[in-house]
Amino acid sequence: MTLTEQYAKRGFCVLPSSAIDRKFIEDARKGMSAVRDGIFDTGSPPSSHPGFDHTKLCKINDAHLANHALYTMLVDSSLGESIANVTGSKMVQVWASQLLIKPPRSGNLGRVGWHQDRQYWQFWQKSEGLFTAWIALSDVSEESGPIQFVPGSHRWGFLGKGDFFSSNQDILRTSIQTVAAEDWKEISVPLSVGGVSLHHCLTYHGSQENISDKPRWSFAVHLRDERAEPIRSTNNYYISHLEDMEYSPVIFQ
Secondary structure (H helix, E strand, O other), X not given: OOHHHHHHHHXXXXXXXXXXXXXXXXXXXXXXXXXXXXXXXXXXXXXXXXXXXXXXXXXXXXXXXXXXXXXXXXXXXXXXXXXXXXXXXXXXXXXXXEEXXXXXXXXXXXXXXXXXHHHHOOOEOOOOOEEEEEEEOOOEOHHHOOEEEOOOHHHHOXXXXXXXXXXXXXXXXXXXXXXXXXXXXXXXXOEOOOXXXXXXXXXXXXXOOOOOOOOEEEEEEEEEXXXXXXXXXXXXXXXXXXXXXXXXXXXXX
């Protein structure tokens, strides 16, 4: 089965190792540490930074604005081309990013609840042409709480159930299953440092706690292609930057 077929059938796939050259990853790892510690070499802060707390998941929004290496990894690597090869996109544009640091042994506070990204993306007219590239900036083992997907759930449509911020996976799964079109199955996707998964905005996903003794680092990049049009009347922060190539770079055309 090709990656295009995998993505169409399961709602996610793992991109080839050539998507991001190792040299970009090593620099991005240094950049991630700098942003975590409040050092922004571009002179611009991320759009939000809660401060790092070693007891819980840390989510820093739009870190690509704050660090040259993170930005360069997106625009100068083969990431956009690799995504377009899978999705058939004519254009791929970044419109948001998130650094996600899951500290070791952070317990329930390190979990990410089951959700569809579309729940938080109501400023787009429809679901097609919206996806996320999830980049491992550390080795992500089964013990460190890898991203988990529910294969085929992108075909269920938008259900409006789930919660990124909830740690109670069982309750979330039960509420989703009451309206899901098919049986619930989960697949964990461990990745080596530099590995990249790609998922559709309707694919249910989440992650468990990090029970390893090392932090789990990842960079989630939210993207659109030519099929995704914003709802301008919402005046949402993210779609207000689509014409700004520093904020929302086109990484394939």
